[in-house]
Structure formats: structure tokens, C-alpha cells
Amino acid sequence: SQTIHQWPATLVQPVGSPLSLECTVEGTSNPNLYWYRQAAGRGLQLLFYSVGIGQISSEVPQNLSASRPQDRQFILSSKKLLLSDSGFYLCAWSFKSSYNSPLHFGNGTRLTVT
Amino acid sequence: KNEVEQSPQNLTAQEGEFITINCSYSVGISALHWLQQHPGGGIVSLFMLSSGKKKHGRLIATINIQEKHSSLHITASHPRDSAVYICAVRSDSNYQLIWGAGTKLIIKP
Numbered sequence: 494s495q496t497i498h499q500w501p502a503t504l505v506q507p508v509g510s511p512l513s514l515e516c517t518v519e520g521t522s523n524p525n526l527y528w529y530r531q532a533a534g535r536g537l538q539l540l541f542y543s544v545g546i547g548q549i550s551s552e553v554p555q556n557l558s559a560s561r562p563q564d565r566q567f568i569l570s571s572k573k574l575l576l577s578d579s580g581f582y583l584c585a586w587s588f589k590s591s592y593n594s595p596l597h598f599g600n601g602t603r604l605t606v607t
Numbered sequence: 608k609n610e611v612e613q614s615p616q617n618l619t620a621q622e623g624e625f626i627t628i629n630c631s632y633s634v635g636i637s638a639l640h641w642l643q644q645h646p647g648g649g650i651v652s653l654f655m656l657s658s659g660k661k662k663h664g665r666l667i668a669t670i671n672i673q674e675k676h677s678s679l680h681i682t683a684s685h686p687r688d689s690a691v692y693i694c695a696v697r698s699d700s701n702y703q704l705i706w707g708a709g710t711k712l713i714i715k716p
Contacts, residue, residue: 536695536709
């Protein structure tokens with residue numbers, strides 16, 4: 494069966510520091526991968542999605558970037574964090590076979606920028 | 608106005624009550640998803656619907672395509688059902704997922 498791992502679970506970082514959140518998927522190959530951010534009381538916001546190694550689409554211009562160095566690894570990064578980057582970040586994967594394939598989420602990372 | 612609206616935003620009920628959470632949308636869709644987010648933050652997919660009704664245990668999801676409305680029902684609710692329930696629709700024009708803001712459900716023992 495497929496599993497998704499996301500770490501760390503919580504992170505407190507000072508303004509201006511770098512960020513690296515990692516997500517890996519096991520039990521499937523060539524999945525679609527996604528990074529979402531969830532602000533309190535609001536719907537999920539798609540930040541990045543990837544359909545393959547090195548292929549990243551950005552949905553929202555921002556201080557963050559994403560990379561997919563391996564088929565089942567998806568990394569969310571920032572060179573210099575801003576206070577507004579605080580939030581709950583979720584990684585997800587889906588099968589490529591259908592647009593309606595359900596999303597499978599990691600447990601999320603709660604990021605606090607101080 | 609958001610393209611996906613959920614109601615109520617918050618719902619508190621007693622154990623055993625029948626729960627209904629609503630989702631209305633204003634765009635053409637190819638599918639609608641219901642998901643559950645636990646207090647710790649993890650999100651689990653409950654249902655994916657394009658028509659009719661689906662049932663899984665005590666959970667029932669219905670969709671009315673003509674009225675652009677879906678409901679999630681929980682029968683014999685239990686404190687462990689306490690979570691945020693999220694509706695999301697897949698646009699049939701650009702295939703993007705559009706997310707509702709969620710309904711926070713608390714079931715008291």
C-alpha cells in the first residue's frame with residue numbers, strides 16, 4: 494500500500510532563516526505531488542504541484558520554491574522566511590491516471606516564523 | 608463570493624445526533640470530494656462523488672448536480688467524529704481543485 498511521509502511535524506524558525514520541508518511517497522511510482530498551505534479558517538491553497546521529476550508548477554507567486562529531485566520526493570524551500578510564511582503546510586499525492594483521483598495527504602507541518 | 612461555500616462553519620452536537628454538513632458550489636464540476644481533517648492536522652479523503660449517493664459506515668454523502676449542492680451526513684454521531692470536514696470540487700474547465708473553508712464539528716459525549 495502507499496504511504497506518504499512529511500517532516501518535520503512542527504517547526505519554529507526566525508524571520509530571514511531558510512526553510513526545507515520534505516515529503517516522500519512510498520508504494521507507488523510517478524505520482525502527482527502537491528504542496529498546500531492552510532491558513533486558519535480558510536480553505537487549502539495550492540502552492541506547487543509536480544507531474545514528474547524536475548517538473549514544478551507554481552500556483553501562487555511567493556517567497557517559496559519547490560523541487561522534485563527524485564520521483565517520490567518533493568521539497569518545499571525558502572531562502573529567507575517571512576512572518577507571513579507561518580501556517581500549516583500539507584504535502585499530498587495522487588495517481589496520474591485521472592483528474593478525479595483522490596488526494597492522499599501527509600500529516601502536515603506547522604510552521605511558525607518568529 | 609467563494610466558489611465553494613460550506614455551512615455551517617461550526618457545529619456542536621450531542622453524541623448520537625444526526626449530523627448534516629452542506630456544500631454549495633457555483634462552477635461546473637467533474638467531481639466533488641469530502642475530506643476529514645483531524646485535530647492533529649492530518650487529512651483523510653472520505654468520498655469522491657460525481658452523482659447520486661455514497662455510503663461508508665455511518666457516513667453518507669449525496670450530491671445534486673442540478674442544484675450544485677452536496678451534503679455529508681453522519682448517523683449516530685460519536686465524539687471521535689469531531690473534526691473539520693472539508694468539501695472540494697474539481698472544476699470541469701481547468702481541472703483544478705477548489706476548496707471550501709471547512710466545517711468544524713464537535714460531538715459532545
